[in-house]
Structure formats: C-alpha cells, structure tokens
Amino acid sequence: QVQLQESGPGLVKPSETLSLTCTVSGGSISSYYWSWIRQPPGKGLEWIGYIYYSGSTNYNPSLKSRVTISLDTSKNQFSLKLSSVTAADTAVYYCARVPSPLPRWGQGTLVTVSS
Amino acid sequence: QSVLTQPPSVSGAPGQRVTISCTGSRSNIGAGYDVHWYQQLPGTAPKLLIYGNSNRPSGVPDRFSGSRSGTSASLAITGLQAEDEADYYCQSHDSSLVLFGGGTKLTVL
Numbered sequence: 511q512v513q514l515q516e517s518g519p520g521l522v523k524p525s526e527t528l529s530l531t532c533t534v535s536g537g538s539i540s541s542y543y544w545s546w547i548r549q550p551p552g553k554g555l556e557w558i559g560y561i562y563y564s565g566s567t568n569y570n571p572s573l574k575s576r577v578t579i580s581l582d583t584s585k586n587q588f589s590l591k592l593s594s595v596t597a598a599d600t601a602v603y604y605c606a607r608v609p610s611p612l613p614r615w616g617q618g619t620l621v622t623v624s625s
Numbered sequence: 626q627s628v629l630t631q632p633p634s635v636s637g638a639p640g641q642r643v644t645i646s647c648t649g650s651r652s653n654i655g656a657g658y659d660v661h662w663y664q665q666l667p668g669t670a671p672k673l674l675i676y677g678n679s680n681r682p683s684g685v686p687d688r689f690s691g692s693r694s695g696t697s698a699s700l701a702i703t704g705l706q707a708e709d710e711a712d713y714y715c716q717s718h719d720s721s722l723v724l725f726g727g728g729t730k731l732t733v734l
Contacts, residue, residue, distance in 0.1 A: 545723055554627070555671065555714055557723040568721050604670060609718045611677055613661055618670045 512537035514605050514616035522599075522623050528592040532605030532616060539563060539586045545608040546579060546590045548601040549618075556601075560608065561588055595623045628653065629715055631726035637705045638734045645729045647698045647715030653724055655696035658717050662691055662700045665712045665728075674713070675700060707733050 518530035532544070545560040559569035561579045569577045578591040592599060600623045606615040630648040637643040647660060654660055660678050663671035673682050675691035678698065690701045698717075702709055710733045715726040 547723075547725075554728040555716075555725040557725060560723065570722070602670075608716070609659075609723055611659065612682075613673055613676060613716070615670055615673070 512607060512614045514607065514614060516603060516605050516616045516619040518619065518621070520620060520622060522595055522621060523625050524596055524623055525594055528590070528595050528599065528621055528623070530590045530603055530605075530619065530621070532588050532590075534586045534588075534607075539581065539588065540583055542607050542610050544579075544581070544588045545606045547604045547606055547608070547615075548599075549604070550598070550601040557608075558590065558592075558603075597623050599623050627727040628722075628724045629717060629726035631713075631715060631729045633727070634730045634732065636732040636734055637702075639705055639707065641705045642701065642703045643705060643731065644702075645700045645713050645715075645731070647700070647717075647726050649696050649698075649717060649724070651696060653696075653717050653719040654693060654698055656719065658719065660691070660693050660698040661716045662689075662698075663714045663716065664709075665714065667711075671714060702731070705733055709733060 513535045515533045522528045540563045543560045546558040559579050561567045576593045581588045602618040602620050604618045662675040664674045665671045678693040679691045688704045713729045717724050
C-alpha cells in the first residue's frame with residue numbers, strides 16, 4: 511500500500527521560501543498525479559497544486575505566482591516551494607496522491623510562518 | 626468560497642441517519658468526475674471515507690455510504706455514533722483543478 515510522508519522545516523520566516531518534500535513508499539511515483547494540499551488552523555482544505563509523473567504541473571490560480579512543484583523519480587519524491595510567505599501561509603501541509611481513483615494522503619506537517 | 630458547496634453543519638442523535646450534500650456544477654461533478662469523501666477528527670489528517678463516489682476502503686463501516694447524481698453527491702451515515710462527530714469534506718476535480726468542499730461539521734447530539 512502506498513504511503514506518503516512529508517518532511518521539511520516547521521518554521522519559516524516571513525518573505526522567505528517554504529520548502530517541503532514528500533517521500534512516496536510502497537509504490538512508484540512514476541504514475542498518477544501528486545498534489546500538495548494545505549489547511550490553515552481552524553479552516554478547510556485548500557489545494558495548492560499537482561504534478562503529473564511526466565513532469566507537467568497545474569497550480570491553484572490563487573497561489574500560482576508563488577508555487578513550484580517538482581518531481582525526483584530517482585528518489586521517489588516530489589517537492590513544494592512556496593515563495594514570499596506571510597503569516598497567512600501558516601498551515602498543516604499535506605502531500606497526497608490526488609486526483610486519483612483511490613486517493614492516498616500523508617499525515618501532514620505543520621509549517622508556521624513567524625520571525 | 627469553495628467551488629463545491631457543503632452545509633456548514635449537520636446534527637443528529639445517536640442511531641439516526643444523516644446526510645451531507647456536496648453541490649458542484651456541470652464542469653466538475655456533473656461532468657462525471659469522481660467524488661471522494663473524507664472524515665477529519667480533531668488534530669488528525671483527513672481519512673478517506675468514500676472513494677469513487679460510492680466505494681468504501683477496507684475498514685470503513687458500511688454505515689457510511691456515498692452516491693452521486695447530476696451535479697451533486699451525498700454522504701449518508703446511518704446508525705449515528707458519538708465517534709462520528711467530526712468534519713467531513715467532499716473532493717472532486719475538473720479538467721485542471723482539484724476541488725474541495727468547504728467542510729461540514731457533524732455534531733452527534
């Protein structure tokens with residue numbers, strides 16, 4: 511069964527770039543779509559963007575100017591970079607195999623934006 | 626404001642049946658894209674409850690069921706239990722975007 515695990519700094523300073531990595535185990539990343547999703551404290555889920563195994567990407571229009579998602583098939587990982595962060599970017603960040611006929615999610619990692 | 630519309634809250638007494646709706650449009654649910662449902666307990670990651678409109682992953686009780694019709698989908702919970710108190714989210718997509726409902730808080734009275 512495919513499992514996903516997020517990793518990266520839990521604290522990022524305002525105006526800097528948030529960087530997270532998702533490691534996929536139990537299956538190959540060389541198929542499906544792979545997404546980043548976030549959830550600010552006390553709020554709902556927000557899709558950030560996805561990357562297809564071919565390398566093509568699609569991003570939420572509201573974040574598009576600040577987001578880059580990339581893929582490393584040799585490590586079975588995909589990554590998120592979100593630039594120029596503010597306090598509004600404080601959230602639990604999830605990586606997920608979404609969209610998919612059978613979605614799989616990681617456990618999430620809290621990223622706090624604060625000086 | 627979410628593209629998929631869910632009621633902010635629903636409630637029911639133990640043993641009762643409740644339903645949560647997820648309303649989209651012809652470009653997403655109405656176009657035939659799958660709807661998935663998640664249950665989120667406080668402080669935990671969303672758990673997949675229903676996938677592909679009406680399928681339950683192994684381990685999910687058959688008290689939970691999903692359906693899709695036209696531009697909407699529904700999650701039904703029968704024999705309501707105290708442990709069902711949680712937030713529920715629907716998820717679908719369109720040709721290029723992944724979409725979530727705003728979430729529904731289920732309260733077991």
